[in-house]
Each structure stands twice: as C-alpha cells, then as structure tokens.
Amino acid sequence: MKMARSICLLYWLASVTFVGADDGAVDEDWDFTPPAPRPFEVGGYLEFKGEYLRLDREAAFYPLTYSTDEQRGELRRGSALLELKAEYKLGAVRFHATGQSSVSWDDLDSAEETRLLTGYASYSPGPTFAIDVGKRVLRWGTGYAWNPVAFLERLKDPLDPGLSREGFVMVSAGWTRSFAGDTLQSVGLHPVVVPSNDDINRDFGERNRVNPALRLSALVRDTDVDLLALSEGSRAGKAGMALARNVTSNFEIHAEWARVFNDARPLLDADGRAVEEVQDANRFLAGLRYLTHRETTVILEYYRDETGYSRDEFERYIDFTRDAVEKHDAGGDDADVRRARSLRRDAYGAQNPMRNYLYARVSHPEPFDILYFTPALFTIVNLDDASFQVVPEMRYTGYRELELRLRAAFLSGSSQSEFGVRPTDQRVELRVRHYF
Amino acid sequence: MPTSKTRFQFLAAHYRSIMKTTVAILIWLLLIPSVPALADVESLDDEELLKRVDRALQPESFEMYRKLINIEPDGRRREYTLYTVRKGRDRMLALFLEPPSERGRSTLRLGDNMWLYIPDVGRPIRTTSLQSVVGGIFSNADIMQLDYHVEYKVEDREDGDDHIELQLRARTREVAYDRLVMRVDPETLTPTVIEAYTATDMLIKTLRFHDIKDFGDGIVRPSRMETTSPLHEGYRAIMLFAEIRPRELQEEVFTQDFMPRANELRE
Structure with a gap:
C-alpha cells in the first residue's frame, strides 16, 4: 500500500512537472503525414482522485456506514486508478480488452482491486453485420442521467454517466441496413444472449438462465427509434422503447419507456417485516438538450420509476433504521441494525430509490475566452420528498493529455428524505487524468 | 568512332526523348479543356459554379485525413487528427485518431442529424451542429462540413479580374452560418477566403485557404485552411488535409451502429 502511494505520488509529480503546458513554440511547418493503421493498439489513462467529505452524524444512514463510537465529522479519501484498453486486429476478427487496476485509501481503510471490464472478440465481415462474443458493455437508451431501457448493464451513476463500467459475458450480433427513402432511413436488429450460471455472470441475477434479449433500432423520419425486450430469466422480463430527435439544430428531445413484468422488490411492511412485493410497473424518462446562442448547453430530464419507493415507504424504513440504532445503542441486540443494513444495500440505499426525479445540467464551454475550460452546474432533485443535491464542476483540458476536474457536491433535505439521510453532507473532489 | 552498338543506344535514347516530349504535349493538349478558362467560368450559372467549387475541393464520395490545430x-x-469518410450529398463520418484523450470518438452526420460517439459513454448521443467537439474556434459544422451547394444557395455573384465573389445564403435555419462570402480562384475553382456571418450580419469566422497541392485522382486543392474569429482575438485554427481519395462506401457505414467500429474503415 505504501508502495502504491509512493508510485502514485511520484507519477503525479512527474505529470505536473514535466507534462505541463504545451510547447510554446509554434511550428509553422505544415507537413502532415497521417498515422498508419496498426494491428495492435493500446491506450488508456491514469487517474488520481482526492476527496474531502463532510459527514452528517445525525443522518439516518450515518450509523449504518460508520461506527457510532468515533462520531467522525469528516473523511479524507484518495485513489489511484489505471485503465488500459487494447485492441488487436487479425483479419476480420478484432480482440478488445479493457482492464482497471485501482488502489484507494481513506482515514479508515484501504483497498486494492483489479478487474477485467471487457474482453471480447468481434467478427465483422463488413459494415452490415457483426457478431461479438465475450465480456462487453451494452448501452441501451437515449437518456443522459438515467436509462429505463438499460436492461443488460450495471447501474449508471447519474453524477458521472461516462464512468467505465464492468460488462457481462454475452453473445451479441448486429445486422444493419440503410435505405434511400426519407421515411425509413435505416434499420438494425441486435439479438443478445447473456447466460448466467455458477461460472459466468454470477451477479447478473438468478443463475442457470439463458436470458435472451433483442433490440430493434431504426431511424424513421430523422427520429431514432429503439424497441427493446428482455425475456424473464435472471432478471424480471422487460419491454420498452427509446426515442430521440433533433427538433432544430440546437434542440434535441429524447424519451424512454420500459414496462417491467413481475418485478420483485424488497419492502419493509408496516409491521417491520422485510417482504417481497411482486408487481408490473413502468419506468419512464423524458428529456431535452438545448444549446443557446451563447453556447450554453442545458440538459433537463424527468425520470419516473414505479418500482421505486413512495415517500411513506421510504420514511417507514428510515423510522425502522433509527429505532434499530437506538435499540442497539441502548444495549439491545444488533439484529435490526443488520436487517436495516441489508435492506439498504439491496434496496433503500440504491442510487435513486424513490419514484420521481428531476435532473438539470447547465454547462458553458470556455467562458471569458478561457480555452479548454468548462464550468458546469447540475442538480438531482427527488420530487417525492423535495430533497436534492447540487454539484458545481470545473473541467480544464488545456494541458497536453491531462484533464483536471474539480467538483463539489452539496446535499440538502429533511431528516427523513433521500438526500437528508445520506451520511455525507458536502463533498469536494479533485480528479486528475492523464491519457496515453 | 562510335560502334554500331553505341550508335543504336544513342538513337534509342533520342527516340525515347522524342516520344516523351510528344506524350507530354498530348497530355497537355488533353488537359487544356479541363482547366477552366476565365470565359468558361463566367458562362457557368451561379449554382453550377458553386457545385464546381465543391467538386474541386473533394469528390462526392471520398476518404481523407485531417489535422486540426488550435493555436493560442x-x-x-x-x-487533433481525424479520419473522415463521406458518401453523397449529406452522409459523413469522422473518427478521432489523436490525441489519446479523444481517440475512438466519432461524429456521424446524416443531413441535419448529428451524433457523437464517445467510447466512455458507449453509445451514440445526438448532438447539435453548432457545438464544438474540440474546443477553440472549430465547431462541429466546420468539421462535418457538407458540400457548400447542399447547404447554401448563391444570392449574388461578382466576377473580378483575379477572383469571383459569391454571396451565399443558408438554405435552411439548420445550417450553422446564416451567410457566407466566398472568394473563389477562377483558375483552380477553389475558395481562397470565406467569411461566415450570423443572421444579424455579425462576422463570426474568416477561413483562408493556402498551399494548393495535387492529391492525385485529379484533386488539386488547398491543403491548409486557416480560421480566425473576431470572437477569439489572437487565436488561430489550422486544418491540414492529407490523402484525399475517392472511395465508394456502403450505406451502412453511415449508421449509428457502425460508429464504434469506424476504425475498421482505415486500410
């Protein structure tokens, strides 16, 4: 661990010291020789992140996260992460792999992790057809912060939608045709199979299932239309639709809808028992992206998830958690605290566990003629309990291959609300990425 | 005294020299009609002239490499280095090859529709033509520029001694710049200067074309374009062109599904 820290520190110092700003000399020789395609390509980034968290000791989730003995008011956290992407071409077959290795530490603990995010072979005899076998990430949907039709992927973080995520092992194919007409401009068929057993995709859901799924995509009258379905298996069966369209050159709208069949959600009933409620439910998202004449980009999204908890259901869980902690602090057993932790992990502590949300993001590139600098401000509002978090962000890419991102997050809400019960009140984060 | 062998070599060399000269003269004579005489250019109607400018810049379907340089x-x-392919009037796909932070990004344009594929995001997202994907002075519209005659119509024209000036107006509101003033070299029929204006007649950008180069396949055009903007005083944006070649591509290359695999086109 000490060694990892030393390497990270040395690398960071080297990056800042030697990478620096681009060469000031302007080379007026305009010879340009394009790079030749290579059979083997490798790239990636090295990332360092430092975080400072202000903790809320009164928050309901605080005792489920940290020891109540310490009554810690703040936490410092650091991490270093290396992501490598490689591609090897052998005729019409391409091999892709993405791996991540990270070390992280905070005032309480440290951890190391190495993961293969993707690793698959792709056979493509031409642009109309491709078949992929292996571990890969499928991204379905048109939404920015949420994707109700993302049936086959791990949950996206609405605060960081571009973060790399681990894929699942699957066999997928894609067949595409284009047409000359203005009505149906192109159509694509994308069948997928995500088998799950004791050896592969163990965390996809129930094991020993085949899990076939299908996406039918089309461009119809300049509108992206996706029809999607996942058969019942490891996960609940789902069907849905995704749409996107440019209304004008600076105004885009998008929407997603999914129907979830026989969805089983953990629920704490009125008697304090953890039960499973099975229901059919809808998930829906509507959003827009608007570019003003001054180049300010506005993204607005409304998300409704009927499989989420109502305000009453969520408050009931919070009351249960507080009672469990009080009972334990008064010398009682910790069975209810363990149950509260388990319910938080599997359900109530999900990224957005309730039903109605609003996402708004405003960003403006290069204000005051500061090139490569983009400030942004975004918020996620829980419309059920009026709690929210606001995130100001500054991103600078003016140094060669280096991206600097400074962020803060401010969470606000009543003591019974989603953002009010979280153990962190405020967070400041500095992320430095060096691409190679 | 030259031997019969050396005399034969001398005659053969002489004969080859005559043949080379004859062939060169024939080629020159054949090429004359293809070099637009000023009188021919004047006889072209406005729309045809703009189409000839477009064809002088690149074939209708082609591939090319570009380097974008932002200078502060x-x-x-x-x-930034891009590989670009285009088919027909309004289908275009551009793939970022460098720098490493942008590698694998691609932008697809189908008429007024534009998508951006970022490997980390993992799927194409719709974007707007005005948005800048590389920062600096270049906008998506500059990088994904279609033929001028597709996006603009000629409103006015002035034939000068050493250049032709065309006043161009956007055909639709979707086009990034409302009005262009284009100066054309009557000999090569390529632009020398283009000024881009907003609907309120504010000058946004000036594009200057330099370094005429023979790219082969009959493509003789400027290999460097320099952009300045009064909105970014002191900044310059250079676009260098290389390996512009005609290429026939399948329609399916210009679909969202193909964007992640755009690198497969490079040979």
Missing part, C-alpha cells in the same frame, strides 16, 4: 495567442497549440 501565447503560441500554445492543441492538435
């Missing part, structure tokens, strides 16, 4: 007032520069 203090001399700092950022470079």
